[in-house]
């Protein structure tokens with residue numbers, strides 16, 4: 075009897091295979107991997123127009139089981155039979171997880187599960203074909219940055235469609251650019267993707283912080299650590315979701331191919347005009363300030379470029395990131411995911427990283443080699459800069475260009491007192507800054523009157539304290555060094571500290 | 584010349600359609616980033632009755648950096664220097680790309696109503712304004728009559 079049944083089943087499966095083989099001449103096929111909870115991986119070609127039921131019918135024969143005994147999991151959701159492949163955010167070589175749902179197997183697994191889970195599983199098994207839902211990418215609505223308030227408002231399908239979450243990531247390889255992203259989830263304990271979440275994430279903290287959302291893990295080998303106490307045993311039954319992102323632009327390079335989510339970049343669902351250019355653009359950056367100020371991505375880049383240009387990035391006091399706040403100056407508005415600065419071009423991002431490192435060295439009591447094209451960070455052994463001791467003033471750029479310089483005036487090392495009053499920088503001493511030497515006649519040329527003739531002359535001089543090139547484009551002679559952490563107030567004319575005399579004599583030149 | 588950003592076009596249109604009371608700002612025929620501005624002296628200020636010409640220029644990276652503004656008409660004011668340059672925080676470090684030409688002009692108008700001699704100014708006007716306010720106001724009225732009326 076049993077033998078007869080097996081024969082019939084095998085014949086049936088073979089028929090199915092033939093049938094599907096015929097149907098498998100697919101126009102634009104999607105090549106994906108199907109992973110079973112027993113650790114097998116199959117490569118399957120799918121038609122994007124198929125539904126999940128079709129997928130089960132293709133996969134089941136290759137596993138030697140019936141389609142009804144399978145469930146298909148993607149991104150924390152069991153997919154319903156009616157779900158169409160192209161509705162899912164699957165790409166070439168994406169992974170779908172399939173799990174057998176034979177009653178026998180489930181019963182053995184259920185033995186040490188809490189009571190309510192057994193009931194859940196039982197009800198699932200009673201009508202396995204009707205279980206599951208739409209994929210996460212279809213149901214997830216735009217995530218707020220902060221903890222979501224409990225909103226009970228039911229929204230229509232249309233609203234849901236319009237409010238659908240879109241993710242952006244920085245793809246470090248191979249795209250090396252900002253790209254649309256896909257949300258994925260795995261079991262925190264065993265890293266298996268064959269998990270279903272107990273609820274959808276409602277806000278970014280749900281996605282970014284650990285242990286916010288529990289999962290049901292289908293991996294047979296997801297074993298709890300040996301537990302001693304009863305509480306430990308109960309705790310070990312609770313499994314958590316670990317969310318991660320993949321770049322949607324390139325073919326998946328496997329399960330470890332992840333990308334950093336740029337959660338401040340959002341689709342402009344509320345049609346907010348950019349605070350800088352006032353255009354209403356499709357994709358925007360929402361600053362993490364209370365007002366949620368919005369700029370378009372172009373203006374965000376302009377903002378970063380302008381701030382980068384005068385080294386006006388800041389260290390956030392809590393985490394120490396070298397970053398920027400909301401451009402309107404809102405409190406507590408630092409961008410804490412610095413990968414957002416990848417919106418800048420590669421050269422600018424490199425500059426951002428270099429400046430960040432340099433600022434860090436300066437903050438740590440170090441200094442930067444003043445030689446042009448060097449800028450090596452140097453942390454001297456003795457911390458005090460006020461020393462008159464010759465040996466303490468003498469700094470060598472070790473590991474960089476080897477330049478020996480005076481710590482106090484940042485000029486080539488000298489035995490006598492520093493010439494801080496009028497550091498006329500001859501071009502032989504410092505080629506990069508030599509051209510900015512103060513020439514009173516030139517300074518007159520740069521006055522506003524000339525500027526109003528449509529060309530505003532910009533000239534640069536180094537900050538007398540930290541040597542950061544500073545631009546002056548009209549306005550008064552009182553210069554505040556824009557470099558975060560320096561803030562030295564100096565006089566453009568005297569190139570020394572700003573004094574009352576400067577104010578009286580040549581405040582405006 | 585590169586195309587004029589939409590923001591500048593929009594701001595210009597709005598300045599034309601809903602002008603700020605007491606202020607006219609008209610872009611130059613040859614350079615849309617350069618504005619000819621006329622501010623009327625606010626009532627109950629020493630500048631009342633005067634018409635003050637200013638020039639306003641939107642730099643290349645506006646609105647990431649502030650507009651450049653200068654008084655062309657001579658004015659006796661503690662926060663405005665001999666060459667017409669204005670000491671106003673939103674034109675310098677307090678500038679934000681969310682501010683507009685309109686906001687700048689309103690702030691300048693407000694500065695005429697409420698001169699601030701305590702701002703880091705040590706020129707003679709500010710000094711006199713602090714030491715002898717009535718004389719300073721007399722001077723301001725006199726300058727307004729001489730330079731900002733019937734010209």
Ligand SMILES: [Zn+2]
Nearest residue numbers: 245249321324
């Ligand atoms: Zn990519």
Ligand SMILES: [Zn+2]
Nearest residue numbers: 261264291296
């Ligand atoms: Zn697991």
Ligand SMILES: [Zn+2]
Nearest residue numbers: 348351370373
């Ligand atoms: Zn914009």
Ligand SMILES: [Zn+2]
Nearest residue numbers: 363367400404
């Ligand atoms: Zn803000």
Ligand SMILES: [Zn+2]
Nearest residue numbers: 443448471475
């Ligand atoms: Zn060096």
Ligand SMILES: [Zn+2]
Nearest residue numbers: 480482483492
């Ligand atoms: Zn020295």
Ligand SMILES: [Zn+2]
Nearest residue numbers: 537540555560
């Ligand atoms: Zn400095």
Ligand SMILES: [Zn+2]
Nearest residue numbers: 565567568576
């Ligand atoms: Zn000086």
